[in-house]
Amino acid sequence: MVFQLSHTTIYKYGNGVTFCHNIATLKPLDFLGQSILSYELEISPKPTEISERIDFFGNTITRFSIQQYHEELKVVAKTKVLRDSSLAPDIYKSTAGMAITLEEAKKEMKSISSEILEVKQFLLESILIAKITKNIKDYALVSFKPKRPIFESALELMQRIYIDFEFDATATNVATPIQEVMENKKGVCQDFAQIAIACVRSIGLSARYVSGYIETLPPPGKEKLIGTDASHAWFSVYIPKFGWVDFDPTNNQIPKNQHIIVAYGRDYYDVPPLKGVIYSSGENKMKVEVDIRPAV
Numbered sequence: 226m227v228f229q230l231s232h233t234t235i236y237k238y239g240n241g242v243t244f245c246h247n248i249a250t251l252k253p254l255d256f257l258g259q260s261i262l263s264y265e266l267e268i269s270p271k272p273t274e275i276s277e278r279i280d281f282f283g284n285t286i287t288r289f290s291i292q293q294y295h296e297e298l299k300v301v302a303k304t305k306v307l308r309d310s311s312l313a314p315d316i317y318k319s320t321a322g323m324a325i326t327l328e329e330a331k332k333e334m335k336s337i338s339s340e341i342l343e344v345k346q347f348l349l350e351s352i353l354i355a356k357i358t359k360n361i362k363d364y365a366l367v368s369f370k371p372k373r374p375i376f377e378s379a380l381e382l383m384q385r386i387y388i389d390f391e392f393d394a395t396a397t398n399v400a401t402p403i404q405e406v407m408e409n410k411k412g413v414c415q416d417f418a419q420i421a422i423a424c425v426r427s428i429g430l431s432a433r434y435v436s437g438y439i440e441t442l443p444p445p446g447k448e449k450l451i452g453t454d455a456s457h458a459w460f461s462v463y464i465p466k467f468g469w470v471d472f473d474p475t476n477n478q479i480p481k482n483q484h485i486i487v488a489y490g491r492d493y494y495d496v497p498p499l500k501g502v503i504y505s506s507g508e509n510k511m512k513v514e515v516d517i518r519p520a521v
Contacts (some may be wrong), residue, residue: 361404
């Protein structure tokens with residue numbers, strides 16, 4: 226599938242802004258199974274300074290500063306991306322990946338190979354996934370047993386979160402602690418991904434946060450409206466002898482071509498689409514629109 230993707234963010238400042246400095250993580254990753262055919266970042270007003278680099282996790286980030294008075298900031302990322310998940314390694318075709326148990330994997334994680342040392346950073350506490358509580362570990366242990374294959378356990382964890390947690394966009398915000406999400410069993414895709422990551426880390430395995438998009442399809446016979454798609458998030462588990470495997474607990478599925486990956490991080494804090502600081506006062510309003518559709 227070839228998709229045309231547009232992500233628009235508009236900030237309206239009640240009293241105007243004299244200076245702002247921002248970091249954008251909006252350019253999708255390029256890897257086997259996902260190819261970026263074109264990418265353009267439009268920023269208004271025009272930045273005084275702008276630069277692009279690859280961060281510690283391999284994501285593309287753009288830094289920009291606007292050093293003039295403005296009452297509105299508009300950032301539009303336009304991407305044309307080719308998705309072909311059949312090119313990527315398939316866990317279902319890996320005998321070793323499907324069979325390795327939690328007990329065996331934890332032994333593999335003691336290795337000092339460069340690959341294992343790199344994935345261990347996703348085993349440690351992070352800003353939004355810290356001080357993992359007993360109730361989270363207990364929730365994980367329902368699925369993860371010493372002699373049970375990791376893939377089977379992670380698949381069940383994804384399915385349980387899908388069933389046990391209610392999608393409620395009003396229940397949380399980006400600062401809501403995972404302990405609160407766990408207690409209330411309500412939240413959004415970001416929360417479900419971080420709960421899953423906390424569960425996986427609690428039993429000694431590496432898990433990372435995946436930021437991206439998912440194509441949403443209109444009801445049969447209805448035309449798709451512009452701007453109805455949204456940023457999405459899911460989680461990825463490292464399975465020794467195979468590699469990373471993605472799981473989408475919001476939709477209870479293994480991500481395929483409808484999922485577009487933008488960035489990897491330890492949690493949401495590492496990869497928000499846009500963050501920054503401003504010199505201003507008064508009330509500010511933000512509007513975000515995402516549109517994904519097959520390219521013509």
